[in-house]
Amino acid sequence: MQLSRDELKRAYQRMFTIRAFEERVEKEFAAGNIPGFAHVYLGQEASGVGICHDLTDEDLIGSTHRGHGHCIAKGCDVKGMMLEIMGKAGGLCGGKGGSMHIADLSKGMLGANAIVGGAPPIAVGAALTQKYKKTGRVSVAFSGDGASNQGTVFEAMNMAVVLKVPAIFAFENNGYGEHTAASYSVGGGSIADRARSFGMPAEVVDGVDFFAVHDAMGRALEHCRAGNGPYALEIRCYRFLGHFVGDPQAYRTADELKEARANDPLPLFRKKVTEAKLLEAAELDAIEKAILAEVEDAAQTAIAAPPPDLKSLEKDVYARY
Amino acid sequence: MAKKSYRTAINDALRSEMRRNPDIIILGEDVAGGQGATGDVGVVGSVFGVLGGLYKEFGPTRVIDTPISESAIVGAAAGAALTGLRPVAEIMFVDFVGVCFDQIYNQAAKFRYMFGGKAKTPMIIRATIGAGFRAGAQHSQSMHPLFTMVPGLKVVMPSNAYDAKGLMIEALRGDDPVIYLEAKTLYDTEVEVPDEAYRIPFGEARVAREGKDITLVAFGPMVPRALAVAEAVGKDGISAEVIDPRTTSPLDEDTILESVEKTGRLVLVDESPPRCSLASDVAAIVADKGFKSLKAPIKSVTCPHTPVPFAPVLEDEYMPNPRRIEAAVRAVMKFD
Numbered sequence: 001m002q003l004s005r006d007e008l009k010r011a012y013q014r015m016f017t018i019r020a021f022e023e024r025v026e027k028e029f030a031a032g033n034i035p036g037f038a039h040v041y042l043g044q045e046a047s048g049v050g051i052c053h054d055l056t057d058e059d060l061i062g063s064t065h066r067g068h069g070h071c072i073a074k075g076c077d078v079k080g081m082m083l084e085i086m087g088k089a090g091g092l093c094g095g096k097g098g099s100m101h102i103a104d105l106s107k108g109m110l111g112a113n114a115i116v117g118g119a120p121p122i123a124v125g126a127a128l129t130q131k132y133k134k135t136g137r138v139s140v141a142f143s144g145d146g147a148s149n150q151g152t153v154f155e156a157m158n159m160a161v162v163l164k165v166p167a168i169f170a171f172e173n174n175g176y177g178e179h180t181a182a183s184y185s186v187g188g189g190s191i192a193d194r195a196r197s198f199g200m201p202a203e204v205v206d207g208v209d210f211f212a213v214h215d216a217m218g219r220a221l222e223h224c225r226a227g228n229g230p231y232a233l234e235i236r237c238y239r240f241l242g243h244f245v246g247d248p249q250a251y252r253t254a255d256e257l258k259e260a261r262a263n264d265p266l267p268l269f270r271k272k273v274t275e276a277k278l279l280e281a282a283e284l285d286a287i288e289k290a291i292l293a294e295v296e297d298a299a300q301t302a303i304a305a306p307p308p309d310l311k312s313l314e315k316d317v318y319a320r321y
Numbered sequence: 322m323a324k325k326s327y328r329t330a331i332n333d334a335l336r337s338e339m340r341r342n343p344d345i346i347i348l349g350e351d352v353a354g355g356q357g358a359t360g361d362v363g364v365v366g367s368v369f370g371v372l373g374g375l376y377k378e379f380g381p382t383r384v385i386d387t388p389i390s391e392s393a394i395v396g397a398a399a400g401a402a403l404t405g406l407r408p409v410a411e412i413m414f415v416d417f418v419g420v421c422f423d424q425i426y427n428q429a430a431k432f433r434y435m436f437g438g439k440a441k442t443p444m445i446i447r448a449t450i451g452a453g454f455r456a457g458a459q460h461s462q463s464m465h466p467l468f469t470m471v472p473g474l475k476v477v478m479p480s481n482a483y484d485a486k487g488l489m490i491e492a493l494r495g496d497d498p499v500i501y502l503e504a505k506t507l508y509d510t511e512v513e514v515p516d517e518a519y520r521i522p523f524g525e526a527r528v529a530r531e532g533k534d535i536t537l538v539a540f541g542p543m544v545p546r547a548l549a550v551a552e553a554v555g556k557d558g559i560s561a562e563v564i565d566p567r568t569t570s571p572l573d574e575d576t577i578l579e580s581v582e583k584t585g586r587l588v589l590v591d592e593s594p595p596r597c598s599l600a601s602d603v604a605a606i607v608a609d610k611g612f613k614s615l616k617a618p619i620k621s622v623t624c625p626h627t628p629v630p631f632a633p634v635l636e637d638e639y640m641p642n643p644r645r646i647e648a649a650v651r652a653v654m655k656f657d
């Protein structure tokens with residue numbers, strides 16, 4: 001599908017925001033400004049952005065522990081995200097969620113999820129709402145290759161087919177679940193085949209190429225919006241870093257890591273749009289510059305921000321003892 | 322005697338028992354690590370490093386990396402246990418037990434009784450517990466009350482490296498399903514641990530500190546906190562006894578009741594939301610069986626009735642912290 005110049009700019013803007021945000025997260029984590037764990041989305045930018053590009057705020061996504069990229073792709077505010085990830089007042093969840101539970105319902109982002117396989121059943125429910133209320137909207141369940149082995153994911157796929165709901169299963173196959181390769185853990189080898197066996201169409205997509213992801217998502221959206229039930233995409237991508245920031249990765253060779261980095265969705269996008277004379281390098285550079293400033297501001301603001309008020313500890317519960 | 326960490330003590334126990342008994346196997350996610358990858362296999366040894374080196378010694382037939390499939394992991398452990406193996410299954414964070422609870426409480430826990438005493442289910446589920454790691458609502462719970470209320474499960478909460486080893490060996494030599502809850506904040510804590518194997522029987526509490534004015538009963542990672550408060554109030558002349566039940570099922574009621582008979586006062590420290598907690602459970606037992614010993618109302622220091630918050634300031638306040646424990650001790654001491 002041909003995208004307008006503005007749309008191309010928006011796509012690059014989101015992909016680069018993820019890149020800059022996650023590199024900053026890596027840095028702030030090392031500096032001790034981010035508590036807990038941080039699973040970054042570096043290398044997978046084209047996947048999240050390609051999937052979410054044509055979604056509105058009323059379309060829904062269920063995310064994973066590696067959710068920052070999905071948030072940004074869905075339009076969440078980076079300052080609110082940075083505040084949340086640092087556990088500060090004013091964060092998207094008031095500092096109560098953190099990286100692994102970040103959510104913004106106003107953007108149709110139903111939450112990162114620290115339970116592997118937690119989101120797909122929820123996404124099926126969100127799709128059921130759309131069908132019931134005839135909104136014409138869809139719901140996307142992001143899962144990894146590792147999550148594709150979870151029973152909840154099988155159940156969600158089958159039920160989506162049985163109930164014929166507009167759910168899109170976006171399996172981001174980055175080759176690893178934690179420290180174990182997908183080639184070991186995914187029996188039969190193909191996640192797309194699994195989805196097909198439940199009775200939905202499925203495609204294997206090059207997740208390094210924004211345009212490939214976006215095109216495939218276009219077909220998924222058409223299928224779902226026409227009332228044909230769920231659709232699945234197995235998006236092949238690379239995890240640039242370890243499972244979490246700080247993972248020593250002795251289980252991956254230096255050559256493999258180099259190969260992963262060579263499959264970088266950002267330069268590929270730049271190359272494609274500049275060679276086709278759709279956008280100019282200077283325009284892309286200007287986008288990058290503006291985003292770096294925005295991320296800088298988000299990080300500085302979050303570092304300086306106060307922690308949540310202690311009174312919020314027992315807020316948002318319906319019973320106290 | 323050498324000092325060893327809680328992590329090493331558990332590793333020691335598993336290693337020596339695996340050498341002794343070829344039926345013991347380990348299964349879980351990244352218990353070896355690196356399977357199918359381009360680099361080295363076995364370099365992870367479980368995400369907190371508890372199983373370091375075991376893959377190297379025992380290989381892939383005994384240290385089995387699984388897909389991310391908790392129901393199948395725990396169910397397979399139950400099935401293997403029922404048919405002659407001694408599996409040690411890992412649920413990386415106890416929070417994930419929601420994914421596989423049926424295999425625990427409807428399956429493994431019930432075989433022995435439901436099959437008329439004809440079945441043995443010698444399996445262990447290791448899981449990490451506790452807040453304080455900044456890991457948020459779905460990676461910071463303890464859930465021990467949930468297991469403790471299930472007939473057929475034994476529930477172990479070691480609070481130090483010495484107990485961790487002896488309790489693990491006891492679990493590996495028993496014939497029933499054991500939930501072995503490892504406190505993630507204790508992994509690096511060290512005490513003296515013998516090299517040789519030893520067993521600590523289940524249902525035998527440890528008097529971690531003797532005292533005569535007040536009894537503190539604390540569970541798992543709350544034991545060191547209770548001990549620290551006992552030391553602190555000791556400076557003001559309050560002599561606090563600290564009891565570590567070590568297993569919540571079976572529970573050593575006698576040691577607790579004897580202590581309360583001596584002190585007449587009881588504070589419970591339990592990292593759990595307050596309702597249906599071990600704190601409320603033990604309070605009920607003492608109110609029932611030790612009523613006459615009590616000189617003051619029993620007080621509990623627990624978490625609030627909320628999920629675990631992420632922000633460090635909130636999480637620190639969420640956990641039973643020294644300030645709240647000490648306040649409870651002083652309040653009970655003041656009562657006349």
Ligand SMILES: Cc1ncc(C[n+]2csc(CCOP(=O)(O)OP(=O)(O)O)c2C)c(N)n1
Nearest residue numbers: 066114115116144145146147176177178417
């Ligand atoms: C139910 C459950 N089991 C295990 C984990 C621990 N864990 C967190 S992420 C992860 C790997 C997930 O792999 P994948 O689905 O491929 O996603 P990726 O990390 O590659 O994005 C594991 C095992 C968890 N969070 N939840």
Ligand SMILES: [Mg+2]
Nearest residue numbers: 144145176177
């Ligand atoms: Mg993966």
